Amino acid sequence: MGSPMALNLIKTGCDVTVWNRTKSKCDPLISMGAKYKPSPEEVTAACDVTFAMLADPESAMEVACGKHGAVSGMGPGKGYVDVSTVDGGTSKLISGHIKASGASFLEAPVSGSKKPAEDGQLIFLTAGDKSLYETVTPFLDIMGKSRFYLGEVGNGAAMKLIVNMIMGSMMATFSEGLLLSEKVGLDPNVLVEVVSKGAISAPMYALKGPSMVKSLYPTAFPLKHQQKDMRLALGLAESVSQPTPISAAANELYKVAKSHGLSDSDFSAVIEALKGKVQS
Numbered sequence: 427m428g429s430p431m432a433l434n435l436i437k438t439g440c441d442v443t444v445w446n447r448t449k450s451k452c453d454p455l456i457s458m459g460a461k462y463k464p465s466p467e468e469v470t471a472a473c474d475v476t477f478a479m480l481a482d483p484e485s486a487m488e489v490a491c492g493k494h495g496a497v498s499g500m501g502p503g504k505g506y507v508d509v510s511t512v513d514g515g516t517s518k519l520i521s522g523h524i525k526a527s528g529a530s531f532l533e534a535p536v537s538g539s540k541k542p543a544e545d546g547q548l549i550f551l552t553a554g555d556k557s558l559y560e561t562v563t564p565f566l567d568i569m570g571k572s573r574f575y576l577g578e579v580g581n582g583a584a585m586k587l588i589v590n591m592i593m594g595s596m597m598a599t600f601s602e603g604l605l606l607s608e609k610v611g612l613d614p615n616v617l618v619e620v621v622s623k624g625a626i627s628a629p630m631y632a633l634k635g636p637s638m639v640k641s642l643y644p645t646a647f648p649l650k651h652q653q654k655d656m657r658l659a660l661g662l663a664e665s666v667s668q669p670t671p672i673s674a675a676a677n678e679l680y681k682v683a684k685s686h687g688l689s690d691s692d693f694s695a696v697i698e699a700l701k702g703k704v705q706s
Contacts, residue, residue, distance in 0.1 A: 427536070428479035429455060430543040431509075431569045436460055438568050445469045447489075466490070470506065471499030475562055478508045482654055483516040490520045502528035505558040509550070511535045511590070511651070513658045514580035521554060521579045530558040533579055535586035536570065539647040547571045551589075553582035584662060591659035591673045593630065594652050594693065598676035600631055601697035604638060614639045634694040643688075643695040652693035653680035 429451060436442050436458050443461040444452045445468075456462050463469045466489050470476045476496060480486040486508060490496045496506060506524045508517065508531070517533045524531040537549040548570035552559055559575050566573045576582050600621075607617045618635035621627060637644065656677040663670040682699040 427540065427543050431479065432460065433458060434546045434569050435565060443469050443473055465494040466496040467494040467498040469499065470496045470504065475505040475507060478510060480510040481651065483512040486510045486512050487516060487520065491523050497523045497527055500524055500527040500529040504529040505532065505561060507532045507534050507562055509534045509536055511586050511655055512583055513661065514583040517583045518579050530555040531579065532558045532562065533582040535582055537586065537589050541646060551576060551582040551585045553577055554579045587655055587659040587662055590652065590655035594656045594680065595673050595676040596630065597694060598679050598696055601700055604697065605700055638694050638697055643692040645690065645692045647693050648689065649680060649683055649691050649693045649695055650689035653677065653684055656680055
C-alpha cells in the first residue's frame with residue numbers, strides 16, 4: 427500500500443523521502459526520484475511531514491516509538507500522519523509520543539486496497555490535529571478520492587475498523603452463497619451477475635466473484651490483515667458492550683482460513699475455509 431501511495435506523490439512532483447524495513451522495497455521508488463534514509467528517525471528529521479503505513483499495531487508502535495523510531499526525529503513544526511489500520515488505543519499512544527516531541531499528529535487510516543492505492547482512489551478517515559489535516563490535504567487529494575475529518579484521535583481508527591468489519595462479514599456471506607449455489611446445481615457466475623443487478627450489489631462482489639469461482643485469489647488485501655481488523659473491531663465492540671454476533675462468526679471463519687495456510691492470500695480466500703468444512 428505504501429509504495430503506490432508514495433509513487434503517486436513522486437509523479438506529481440512532491441519531494442519524497444522513503445524508508446522500509448525491507449530496503450529493497452524502496453528501490454523502485456528511489457529509481458523514480460525518491461530519496462532514501464536508513465531509519466524512521468532520519469526520515470522524520472529530514473521531512474516536514476511523514477506518512478507511515480504499517481501492517482499492524484505492533485509494527486506501527488515500533489516504527490514510531492522504537493529504537494531510531496520516528497519520534498526521535500520529530501519536533502515543533504513537524505507532522506506525523508499514520509495511515510496504518512490500528513486500534514484506537516495504539517493510535518492514541520503514538521499520538522501522545524509524537525505530541526510530546528512538540529510535533530503534530532493525524533491518524534488517517536485508508537479505506538481501499540492495492541488497486542485503489544495505485545489509482546489514487548483511497549478514502550482517508552482522519553482524526554487529530556486539524557491544522558495538520560489542512561496542511562496535508564493536498565497530499566491526501568493526490569493519493570485518494572475522498573477524505574473525512576472525524577475529530578479526536580481514535581475516531582479515524584474506529585471508523586476504519588467498523589468499515590473493515592462490515593467488509594469481512596460481507597465476504598464471508600458471499601462465499602457461503604457462491605458455494606451453496608454450486609452445491610444445488612446453479613452456476614455461481616450467474617449468481618455474481620444476479621447480485622450485481624439488485625439492491626445488494628457491491629463493487630467487491632463483482633470484482634472478487636469471478637476469480638473466487640475459479641478458486642483464484644490474487645492478493646489485493648491479505649487475509650491475515652482482514653482477520654486482524656476483524657479481531658480489533660470485535661475488541662472495539664466489546665469495549666462498549668455492543669453485540670456483534672455475525673462479525674464474531676465471520677472472524678472464526680478467517681481464523682480457520684489462516685490455519686489452512688491462506689494468510690498471505692487475498693481475503694476472498696476465506697471461501698476455502700468453507701470448502702474445507704463441506705469436504706469434512
